[in-house]
Amino acid sequence: MVMRKYDLNLPVPVSPINPYLRTMQWMFHIGRYMQLLAASFRRPEKWRVFKELFILELESIGLQSVGIVALLSLFMGAVICLQTAHQIGGWIPVYTVGFTVRQTMILEFSPTLIPVILAGKVGSNIASQIGTMRVTEQIDALEIMGVNSATYLVLPKILAGVIIVPFLVVLSMVLGIGAGAWIGVATGVSALADFEYGMQVDFKVFDVIYALTKTVVFGFILTSVSAYHGYHASGGALEVGRSSTKAVVWSVVIIMISNLILTQMLLN
Amino acid sequence: MIELHNISKSFGSHDVLNDVQATFERGKVNFVIGRSGSGKSVLTKCTVGLIEPDQGFVTYDGRDFTALSGKERKVIRQEIGMLFQGAALFDSMTVEENVRFPLRMFSDFSEEQIRKRSAECLERVELSDAGVRFPAECSGGMQKRVGIARAIAMNPKYLFCDEPNSGLDPQTAIVIDQLIMEITREYDMTTVVISHDMNSVMEASDTIHFVHEGSILWKGTRQSLLAGGNRELEDFVFASNLMRQIRSSGQL
Numbered sequence: 262m263v264m265r266k267y268d269l270n271l272p273v274p275v276s277p278i279n280p281y282l283r284t285m286q287w288m289f290h291i292g293r294y295m296q297l298l299a300a301s302f303r304r305p306e307k308w309r310v311f312k313e314l315f316i317l318e319l320e321s322i323g324l325q326s327v328g329i330v331a332l333l334s335l336f337m338g339a340v341i342c343l344q345t346a347h348q349i350g351g352w353i354p355v356y357t358v359g360f361t362v363r364q365t366m367i368l369e370f371s372p373t374l375i376p377v378i379l380a381g382k383v384g385s386n387i388a389s390q391i392g393t394m395r396v397t398e399q400i401d402a403l404e405i406m407g408v409n410s411a412t413y414l415v416l417p418k419i420l421a422g423v424i425i426v427p428f429l430v431v432l433s434m435v436l437g438i439g440a441g442a443w444i445g446v447a448t449g450v451s452a453l454a455d456f457e458y459g460m461q462v463d464f465k466v467f468d469v470i471y472a473l474t475k476t477v478v479f480g481f482i483l484t485s486v487s488a489y490h491g492y493h494a495s496g497g498a499l500e501v502g503r504s505s506t507k508a509v510v511w512s513v514v515i516i517m518i519s520n521l522i523l524t525q526m527l528l529n
Numbered sequence: 530m531i532e533l534h535n536i537s538k539s540f541g542s543h544d545v546l547n548d549v550q551a552t553f554e555r556g557k558v559n560f561v562i563g564r565s566g567s568g569k570s571v572l573t574k575c576t577v578g579l580i581e582p583d584q585g586f587v588t589y590d591g592r593d594f595t596a597l598s599g600k601e602r603k604v605i606r607q608e609i610g611m612l613f614q615g616a617a618l619f620d621s622m623t624v625e626e627n628v629r630f631p632l633r634m635f636s637d638f639s640e641e642q643i644r645k646r647s648a649e650c651l652e653r654v655e656l657s658d659a660g661v662r663f664p665a666e667c668s669g670g671m672q673k674r675v676g677i678a679r680a681i682a683m684n685p686k687y688l689f690c691d692e693p694n695s696g697l698d699p700q701t702a703i704v705i706d707q708l709i710m711e712i713t714r715e716y717d718m719t720t721v722v723i724s725h726d727m728n729s730v731m732e733a734s735d736t737i738h739f740v741h742e743g744s745i746l747w748k749g750t751r752q753s754l755l756a757g758g759n760r761e762l763e764d765f766v767f768a769s770n771l772m773r774q775i776r777s778s779g780q781l
């Protein structure tokens with residue numbers, strides 16, 4: 262039979278209408294999430310093994326997401342370009358098209374929506390992988406050998422996420438703006454010179470710093486929150502599926518909340 | 530030698546273990562038997578520290594395991610090999626990589642030595658050809674044997690096997706029983722086998738602990754088993770016709 266929870270007490274039963282129990286449950290999850298983070302940030306047993314795992318994660322979080330990131334960014338950049346051209350009518354200068362594409366991609370689309378997409382793709386993957394290891398006792402097997410399972414499983418994913426997600430976001434910015442310029446010229450809504458001028462007008466390096474700071478935080482959130490849901494999965498295959506759904510939902514919710522907080526903190 | 534002192538554990542209001550006392554001797558195959566749900570797996574998990582007991586403590590050759598910190602426990606954990614009820618092989622790794630895993634993590638062996646040792650272990654469980662397969666491509670019996678190979682890779686002092694031969698055909702079951710006996714003698718290990726299979730109890734056990742509803746109701750050897758002891762034990766042991774016939778014929 263499959264073991265359920267270990268020395269951790271079971272969460273307070275959920276009652277959707279009782280705000281006290283709800284709050285208690287959130288506190289429980291926050292505490293247990295912190296515990297998992299604390300357990301993860303330890304020295305790995307063998308650096309050589311850790312390096313291998315880390316590279317594997319760079320590949321599965323980063324390289325394998327390049328396709329979807331590129332696809333979304335190209336189309337979004339193009340659509341933003343056409344929409345802006347449609348909205349400016351005759352009296353706003355044409356370079357606004359290039360300006361708007363740049364600002365939208367850099368400030369919001371790439372740094373926030375790309376991590377949200379990744380939460381769906383990478384997050385569910387992380388949660389189901391770790392969750393399956395939990396319910397089939399593979400995590401117990403690691404612990405029995407004396408391996409710190411949190412460091413072994415969670416740390417490489419968090420580090421890879423924090424490092425690779427910003428790269429994906431920069432890629433998304435470049436492709437989105439490029440696609441915007443291309444479609445603008447191809448459909449004749451903006452000459453290349455206008456677009457280029459718009460791209461450069463009032464450019465602040467700080468905007469990019471702001472965007473990348475957000476991205477690092479989101480990379481951390483989407484990997485660690487997903488890992489948390491997998492690590493504390495219990496029961497069987499059904500529960501693993503459920504934990505992977507929860508991983509995606511909670512990663513997105515937390516990304517959105519921290520987006521608001523970070524934006525307020527950084528842009529004001 | 531592993532000693533359990535007054536181990537109790539409950540999940541919520543459900544008392545799974547009550548005041549369990551047991552001694553698992555060195556160089557012997559110590560069986561823990563009992564009905565399904567009697568608490569055998571929980572008992573093992575309390576012994577190795579995967580579940581914290583509510584009360585009591587466990588000593589490994591006199592070292593109080595329960596009182597140790599996580600870091601200190603690791604030292605003892607590296608002397609423990611465990612075969613899980615569901616084998617618990619790492620399914621992202623091949624059979625060979627599974628066996629090499631503890632060696633890569635904890636030994637100072639070179640790649641060459643690791644390869645040699647893992648080949649040895651796989652040969653021991655007669656799986657030399659299966660190294661490149663993934664666990665999902667192995668039958669249940671093969672997975673159990675890979676689990677044993679992985680458990681003995683680091684030359685453990687203590688070996689735990691949770692139902693090593695459940696779901697196996699009688700011939701393979703005996704191969705595994707004998708394997709466990711042999712390695713126990715060979716490396717002078719303290720071996721704990723959990724089982725509810727009377728065949729392997731009669732085949733491989735040196736000492737027997739009978740668990741019923743979370744308490745150890747009887748301890749003894751396979752010779753004294755036939756004499757019985759209490760109702761629950763007799764109901765368990767002589768549930769099958771075969772065992773009843775053995776009893777009436779009076780010979781092992």
Ligand SMILES: Nc1ncnc2c1ncn2[C@@H]1O[C@H](COP(=O)(O)OP(=O)(O)OP(=O)(O)O)[C@@H](O)[C@H]1O
Nearest residue numbers: 262264265266540545564565566567568569570571
């Ligand atoms: N994590 C847990 N939370 C709650 N109850 C549990 C937990 N683990 C085990 N139990 C309960 O403890 C009892 C003993 O379980 P255990 O797995 O030890 O049985 P077992 O003797 O190993 O049975 P089997 O021979 O079928 O493997 C069962 O009633 C089970 O429901």
Ligand SMILES: [Mg+2]
Nearest residue numbers: 262569570614
């Ligand atoms: Mg069991």
